[in-house]
Amino acid sequence: xxxxxxxxxxxxxxxxxxxxxxxxxxxxxxxxxxxxxxxxxxxxxxxxxxxxxxxxxxxxxxxxxxxxxxxxxxxxxxxxxxxxxxxxxxxxxxxxxxxxxxxxxxxxxxxxxxxxxxxxxxxxxxxxxxxxxxxxxxxxxxxxxxxxxxxxxxxxxxxxxxxxxxx
Amino acid sequence: xxxxxxxxxxxxxxxxxxxxxxxxxxxxxxxxxxxxxxxxxxxxxxxxxxxxxxxxxxxxxxxxxxxxxxxxxxxxxxxxxxxxxxxxxxxxxxxxxxxxxxxxxxxxxxxxxxxxxxxxxxxxxxxxxxxxxxxxxxxxxxxxxxxxxxxxxxxxxxxxxxxxxxxxxxx
Numbered sequence: 001x002x003x004x005x006x007x008x009x010x011x012x013x014x015x016x017x018x019x020x021x022x023x024x025x026x027x028x029x030x031x032x033x034x035x036x037x038x039x040x041x042x043x044x045x046x047x048x049x050x051x052x053x054x055x056x057x058x059x060x061x062x063x064x065x066x067x068x069x070x071x072x073x074x075x076x077x078x079x080x081x082x083x084x085x086x087x088x089x090x091x092x093x094x095x096x097x098x099x100x101x102x103x104x105x106x107x108x109x110x111x112x113x114x115x116x117x118x119x120x121x122x123x124x125x126x127x128x129x130x131x132x133x134x135x136x137x138x139x140x141x142x143x144x145x146x147x148x149x150x151x152x153x154x155x156x157x158x159x160x161x162x163x164x165x166x167x
Numbered sequence: 168x169x170x171x172x173x174x175x176x177x178x179x180x181x182x183x184x185x186x187x188x189x190x191x192x193x194x195x196x197x198x199x200x201x202x203x204x205x206x207x208x209x210x211x212x213x214x215x216x217x218x219x220x221x222x223x224x225x226x227x228x229x230x231x232x233x234x235x236x237x238x239x240x241x242x243x244x245x246x247x248x249x250x251x252x253x254x255x256x257x258x259x260x261x262x263x264x265x266x267x268x269x270x271x272x273x274x275x276x277x278x279x280x281x282x283x284x285x286x287x288x289x290x291x292x293x294x295x296x297x298x299x300x301x302x303x304x305x306x307x308x309x310x311x312x313x314x315x316x317x318x319x320x321x322x323x324x325x326x327x328x329x330x331x332x333x334x335x336x337x338x
Contacts, residue, residue: 008170011189016336017170018192025196044317066329079272081314095325097241098312102248102271111239111278113201113329132317166199 027163029059035156039074039141042082046127049084049139051156053125058116058162066113066161067124072154074105074138081131082139086110088124089117100135105143107154116162124160193337198228204326208311210303215255215296218309220326222294227285227332234258234283235331236293241276241324242309248272251300252307258293259286268307269300274314276324285332293330 008017035051042049052069065088074080081100088094094114130136140154175186204220211218221238244250251269255262256279263283283293299306312322 004171006169006171008168009176009189009192010170010172011337012172012174014337018189018195018336022195022197022334023192025199081272081274083312083315084276095241095327096312096322097276097324098243098274098314098322099276100243100272100274100314102273104270108275109278110276111237113327129316131314135314166196 024166025163027161028063029160029162031056031158031160033158035140036153038153039151040139041076041136042128042130042139044129044132046083046085046129048123049126049128051140052128052158053123054158054160055121056124056160057121058119060162060164061116061118062164063116063162064113064165065116065124066111066163068109068111068159068161069126069157070107070109071156072105072107072140072142073099074141074143075101075103076136076138076143077134078103079135080104080137081135082128082137083131084126084128086112086126088112088114088122090122092117099137103143125158190337194333194335196331196333197232198332199330200225201329202327204310205323206310207323208321209309211252211297211299211306211308212302213298215253215298217292218295218297220310221328222292223328223330224290225293225330226290227288229332229334230285230287232285232332232334234285234293235333236281236283237329237331238279238281238295239276239327240279240309241311241326242268242274242307243311243313244270244273245306245308245313246303247305249305250307251305252297253300254295254297256281256295258283259291261286273307274312294328
């Protein structure tokens with residue numbers, strides 16, 4: 001093992017210097033998954049939303065983890081309401097919010113960022129429940145499509161970027 | 168001050184890996200700051216105000232960088248089914264853009280990303296100002312909910328932002 005200590009790097013035939021101090025922040029592990037198993041109507045109890053969780057093992061205990069999720073949200077009978085709680089390390093709540101609307105159909109991006117919990121494997125993701133037997137939300141699908149009522153299969157994605165931050 | 172002039176460097180001690188071209192290190196984050204907001208709901212009025220937890224008095228490290236601000240904000244429509252609000256994003260006192268957040272029975276959390284050029288190396292504010300359509304009527308209120316767990320319940324919701332100042336030389 002050898003270590004070269006230097007302040008700057010410079011590409012041959014290029015003018016700009018690359019200070020080594022500016023290379024502190026770097027992605028050290030990445031994970032992604034795609035979910036295309038059709039729509040999901042949550043129940044009255046909190047459950048891990050299919051496709052919106054991952055059992056992740058951080059590469060470092062001193063990193064930060066950025067979890068980007070994108071998915072479709074729709075309804076079954078007009079006013080749809082869902083309660084959503086996002087967890088890291090299996091049971092550490094990072095935050096909670098509703099997703100609701102009158103006849104909503106759209107696709108959003110949610111980005112959560114938090115500190116690594118260590119190097120043990122644990123779950124990251126959303127637990128979600130519906131409001132009740134009415135106001136039913138539909139995840140990963142559609143309600144109206146091509147001029148009629150039609151539930152199309154949506155595509156959900158998770159991208160995890162674990163990075164070492166600038167100290 | 169020492170400078171190593173080269174085309175590529177081997178960042179990994181394993182000899183079966185190809186050296187990394189320096190050009191692939193040109194995109195780099197040079198400064199970062201972040202914050203969570205857990206102060207609970209914020210009640211806007213009909214004047215534009217800085218949204219708590221959605222701004223930062225930021226001093227860029229460099230004058231030739233770009234600054235990317237990613238903001239995660241939850242909100243709800245209150246006091247009428249139709250919630251309406253107006254949002255303007257500023258950097259260094261300069262409006263970067265404006266948009267509404269409205270809807271029927273709207274409750275959600277959105278992630279917004281703004282990318283702006285550095286304004287120099289002096290401190291200036293970057294973030295959102297917003298106002299309600301009407302005070303406590305047809306209102307969008309950040310950081311809370313209206314319905315929760317099958318009933319009507321206002322939960323405290325977390326806001327979050329990350330600022331990444333970056334260079335993209337040679338990329």
